[in-house]
Amino acid sequence: MESTDTYETDHLKATELRLGLPGTVEPQKQSPATASIKSNKRALPECAKDCSSNNNSCASDVKDGDCACAPPTKAQIEGWPPVRSYRKNCFQPKKNEPDVTGMYVKVSMDGAPYLRKIDLKVYKSYPELLKALENRFRFTIGEYSEKECYNGSEYVPTYEDKDSDWMLVGDVPWDMFTSSCKRLRIMKGSEARGLGCV
Amino acid sequence: MSEDEEKPSVDLADRNVRIGGAPGSGGEFQSPFPDQVLENVLENVLIFLTSRQDRNSVSLVCKSWYRAESMTRRELFIGNCYAVSPRRAIERFRRIRSLVLKGKPRFADFNLMPPDWGAHFAPWVTATAAAYPWLEKIYLKRMSITDIDLALLAQSFPNFKELVLVCCDGFGTSGLAVLASKCRHLRVLDLIEDEVADDEVDWISCFPENETRLESLIFDCVDCAINFELLEKLVARSPFLKKLRLNRLVSIGQLYHLMIRAPQLTHLGTGSFSHTDIVAQTDQEPDIASAFSACKSLVCLSGFREIIADYIPAIYPVCANLTSLNFSYANITAEQLKSVICHCHKLQTFWVLDSVHDEGLEAVAATCKDLRELRVFPVDAREDSEGPVSEVGLLAISEGCRKLQSILYFCQRMTNNAVIAMSRNCPDLVVFRLCIMGRHRPDHVTGEPMDEGFGAIVKNCKKLTRLAISGLLSDRAFWYIGHFGKLIRTLSVAFAGNSDMGLKYVLEGCPKLQKLEIRDSPFGDSALRSGLHHYYNMRFLWMSSCRLSRQGCQEIAWRLPRLVVEIMRGHTRDREEDEMDDSVEILYMYRSLDGPRDDAPTFVSIL
Numbered sequence: 001m002e003s004t005d006t007y008e009t010d011h012l013k014a015t016e017l018r019l020g021l022p023g024t025v026e027p028q029k030q031s032p033a034t035a036s037i038k039s040n041k042r043a044l045p046e047c048a049k050d051c052s053s054n055n056n057s058c059a060s061d062v063k064d065g066d067c068a069c070a071p072p073t074k075a076q077i078e079g080w081p082p083v084r085s086y087r088k089n090c091f092q093p094k095k096n097e098p099d100v101t102g103m104y105v106k107v108s109m110d111g112a113p114y115l116r117k118i119d120l121k122v123y124k125s126y127p128e129l130l131k132a133l134e135n136r137f138r139f140t141i142g143e144y145s146e147k148e149c150y151n152g153s154e155y156v157p158t159y160e161d162k163d164s165d166w167m168l169v170g171d172v173p174w175d176m177f178t179s180s181c182k183r184l185r186i187m188k189g190s191e192a193r194g195l196g197c198v
Numbered sequence: 199m200s201e202d203e204e205k206p207s208v209d210l211a212d213r214n215v216r217i218g219g220a221p222g223s224g225g226e227f228q229s230p231f232p233d234q235v236l237e238n239v240l241e242n243v244l245i246f247l248t249s250r251q252d253r254n255s256v257s258l259v260c261k262s263w264y265r266a267e268s269m270t271r272r273e274l275f276i277g278n279c280y281a282v283s284p285r286r287a288i289e290r291f292r293r294i295r296s297l298v299l300k301g302k303p304r305f306a307d308f309n310l311m312p313p314d315w316g317a318h319f320a321p322w323v324t325a326t327a328a329a330y331p332w333l334e335k336i337y338l339k340r341m342s343i344t345d346i347d348l349a350l351l352a353q354s355f356p357n358f359k360e361l362v363l364v365c366c367d368g369f370g371t372s373g374l375a376v377l378a379s380k381c382r383h384l385r386v387l388d389l390i391e392d393e394v395a396d397d398e399v400d401w402i403s404c405f406p407e408n409e410t411r412l413e414s415l416i417f418d419c420v421d422c423a424i425n426f427e428l429l430e431k432l433v434a435r436s437p438f439l440k441k442l443r444l445n446r447l448v449s450i451g452q453l454y455h456l457m458i459r460a461p462q463l464t465h466l467g468t469g470s471f472s473h474t475d476i477v478a479q480t481d482q483e484p485d486i487a488s489a490f491s492a493c494k495s496l497v498c499l500s501g502f503r504e505i506i507a508d509y510i511p512a513i514y515p516v517c518a519n520l521t522s523l524n525f526s527y528a529n530i531t532a533e534q535l536k537s538v539i540c541h542c543h544k545l546q547t548f549w550v551l552d553s554v555h556d557e558g559l560e561a562v563a564a565t566c567k568d569l570r571e572l573r574v575f576p577v578d579a580r581e582d583s584e585g586p587v588s589e590v591g592l593l594a595i596s597e598g599c600r601k602l603q604s605i606l607y608f609c610q611r612m613t614n615n616a617v618i619a620m621s622r623n624c625p626d627l628v629v630f631r632l633c634i635m636g637r638h639r640p641d642h643v644t645g646e647p648m649d650e651g652f653g654a655i656v657k658n659c660k661k662l663t664r665l666a667i668s669g670l671l672s673d674r675a676f677w678y679i680g681h682f683g684k685l686i687r688t689l690s691v692a693f694a695g696n697s698d699m700g701l702k703y704v705l706e707g708c709p710k711l712q713k714l715e716i717r718d719s720p721f722g723d724s725a726l727r728s729g730l731h732h733y734y735n736m737r738f739l740w741m742s743s744c745r746l747s748r749q750g751c752q753e754i755a756w757r758l759p760r761l762v763v764e765i766m767r768g769h770t771r772d773r774e775e776d777e778m779d780d781s782v783e784i785l786y787m788y789r790s791l792d793g794p795r796d797d798a799p800t801f802v803s804i805l
Contacts (some may be wrong), residue, residue: 076580078768079308079717080692081608081635083579086391086419090503090527091551091577104473104506117473 109137109155109186120178126170133157137186144170150189159184240266250275272296277737279317279341280762283792284325296335296360297326303740303786304690305715306340307365310742311784312766314799319343321797327354335360335386342366345373345397352380359411360386370395371422378404385438388416396422403428414441418467418501421445426452434459440495443467446503446527449474454484461492468501471509471528491515500524500549507534517541524549526575532557539565549573552587552608559591563598571604571629581636585610589617589642596620604629611642612669617651621658630655631666637693640670647671653678656686663710666690676700680707691716698725705729715740723750730754733761738788742768746782748805754787755805762794763787763805 103121116136123129130141141153150156157169161180169177169184244266247253250273257267273296276282288294301317319341326333333355343366351358358381371394377387378401402424405412410432424447433439433456440463444453448469457463486509490496496516505528520542525535526549535550535558542548545566550558552574562569572595574587587609593616595602602624612634621627632652640647648669656662656679663685667675671694679686680703687710695701701721704711705728714736722745733739733754748765755763764786794804 077637077718079305079310080581080637081576081579081633082305082308082692083576083608084307084391085309086393087526087575088579091529 105159105181105183107133107136107184107186109139110188110191112137118184120181125174126177130157130169133184133186139186154189156187156189157184158187237262237266241270244270248273269293273298273335276300278788278790279322280795281737281788281790284322286792288325288329292329293332294326294330295333296337297322297330297333298337299341300339301341303713303715303738304340305717305740305742310717310768311786312768312799312801314342315766315802316795316797316799317341318797319347323347323350323354327351331355332357334358335362337362337364338366339364340366342368343373345369345376348373349376352376355381357383359383360388362386362388362390363392364390365392367393370397371399371401371420372397374401374420375399375404378402379406382406383411385411386414387412388414388441389419390416392419394420394422398422400425400428402432405432408435410436411438412436413438414465415439416441416443416467418443418445418469418503421447423447430455430459436460437462439463441465441498443500444469446470446501450486450506450509451484454486454489457486457489457493462495463493464495465498466493466496466501468499468503470504471502472504472506487512487515494519496520498522498547502528505530507531510534510538513538514541518543520545522547525554526551526573529553529577531555532561536561542566543568545569547571549575551575551577552585553577555586556588556591556594559587560594560598563594566599567601569595569599569602572599572602573606574608575606576608576635579608579635583610583635585635589613589615592616593619596623600624601626603627606631606633606666608633608635610635611639612648612651613641613643614646614648614651614654615641615643617648618654621651621654625659626661627655627659628661629664630659630662631664631690632668633666634669638670647675649675649678653682656682660685662686664688667694668692669694672696673700673703676703680704683708685710687712689714691719693718695719695721698722698728701725702728705732711735712737714738716742716744718743720745723747723753726750726754730757733758733787734789736789738786740784740786741782742784744782744785746785747780748782749780751782751785751787752805760789760791761787762790764798764802765805766802 103119104117105120107116107118118132118136120129123132126144130144134141139155141150141155141157144150158166159169159177159181160183161167162182164182166185172180240263244253244256247256247270250271253267253271257264268290269292271291272294274287274291274294275298276287277300279299279301299319299322302311302315305311306315317340319338327350331354334357336351336358337360341363343363348369351361361377361381361384369392374387374389374394377384412432415436422445424445426448429448430452433442439460442456442460442463443465444456444467446469448456450469450471450473452474453469453471457466490513493516497519499513499516499520499522502525507530510530517538518541521544523538523542523545524547529551530553532555535554539545539558539561543565546568548562548566548569548571550562550573559574562572574591576583577586578584587607588611589609592607592609592612595605596616596619600623602620603626605620605627606629609632612632617632620630634648641651648667649672652665652667652671652675656665662683665679665683665686665688667679667690673696676695676699679689683689683704684707686708689704689708689711691714698721700719701716702725704714705725709732711732712735717740721741726741726746727750729739751763751765755761765782766784766786768783798804
């Protein structure tokens, strides 16, 4: 069963680069044909949310970035290969990107007693990351723009890159950011002046 | 659990056996008859006989021996919960302390059986609650269990000690909470590959406050948050705890705290082996390696659900003593595996993901000379995935691990030569399960069917009792199995064979066959008929998406009245359509002493 993906906005979808044939869409996360999941069961663990438990698609395992949807293959058969759902749902195919060092980075926020650790691999874009940070640390960042950076925000997200320089989050493309970010620091806006923003 | 051969303990050709009560139950007061003396003597001797096959034989000698045996049997093993009713079982065996019950057939694990099919524990717990108040152990596999069942269990058996649930479902943490709080003598609570609902009940907190008798606590499949502080206190007051398997929500920092409280552990499931997202400002990394060093008795290691490779070296101190290592949830590379496996000289059981590639398996073969069981699972379990392991890995293992007894190997490409080599290098093989994930795939070098490879396995591995076949297979493969597979008890077939002859060869040739599961193979009514002489000796036959007709199955049901013949539609098909369709999508049949069950759902037809 396939249906339009609901969490991508239309305009993003139209410009998205995919390997799928024109007209194919990303599959629904949980197929209604999977009758084996009972209603009183707990929600599947986080890692399994994008995995279809009944082999219904080739692209359901991919979480970040591009839909690595290979050209349509034969329809997946129910219950084949004979691997239990729990096991199947625990993995996503590993991407061979030797440059991506470690997913977990420490996040500190000025004034907070505890650091946090987040997994950058979980997020696909800056808006997602910033929203997650806002939720975790209970503050607002506001909009990013190239010219005015995080104008009007009380806090500014920065990161330390591979060369140990402190950079403003959002300047470089997302993939470059995730491969070079070593740690994050949410700075007070007043301290952020030196980074080239007002 | 090894699948021992099971013989029917009562001849189904309707013996006139009277089930007597305790000796001397006639009510008359006389000097003991010689028969009664014999029975008393027997009972004192039979206490020591534990194997159920031996006990079954004993019970067939004569009525007196039958009675004595039924009074002294302590463990009741029921391989198919529908083969006998609870009432019949408790009428015959009066003093059971331990119950083993198996329910659904294995293909139910892969969603081939519609949900709510059956295998309910409820009638069993109700019956045994009344009949066996001194029951101590229960082992259930592929049964449907509710929280109410668990509550009844907890309150009915005051001496209850061990509960092992494997591949079960239907219950949640509220059931576990009742168990924990009421079973004061609980020694073993093993939850293995179950589906447990998260009722958001903190079941760990329900264990009694004082010192526990816990020896084994396995809950790696329970995907629910637990109160870690309470778990730590539980471990601290469980001095007999030897086996502890944590779920993936336990972080490595928490693991450290548990390990230092329980250095006596022999079996450890490490949980996530990764961080949570909170790290205190002081940022001390737990010295997990020292915790492992302190566990001098550790022989079995598993878990690693979200492993961070940096922490792998922490387990080096225990590798030399490990006999069992389960990396099957650890997505690690060949290099990362090598750093560990080179220390594991004593390893006998090894489960791993194919992320380690053939290269990783070569490293295993180089070090683990004592290996008995290997399982290689796929990271990407799809038909058209890349397939990082192949015949190269299999060949290496066969050359390095000559004592191999059991193998489960998922791959995308294989050759007959490698399988033939394994059949020669590993003559001790008892279990050979090869899953070539692409359907109908031939030998990828020669283009030929995989017949010769599997043929060599059944021919050369003279102890083989369990076989699972895959790849492109013609009837010839089945001819080999029927001709050579004289000890085979369990056979698993998928997408194989050309014609009815394939199934006929097996049904006519394999006298020990107990469990036969077939899917998507071109076997029809004629083939089904060829097993009539044998079905009463089998635990079950499963055939799905084959070429059976309702008429053909009906004929079997008529000819064999003690066989329960269930036919059903899979859940992917619309139930309403095809009412006139004579084809059978799923056939599941099994012998039973008590006729068709009364709890069959509407989608099951019993012929």
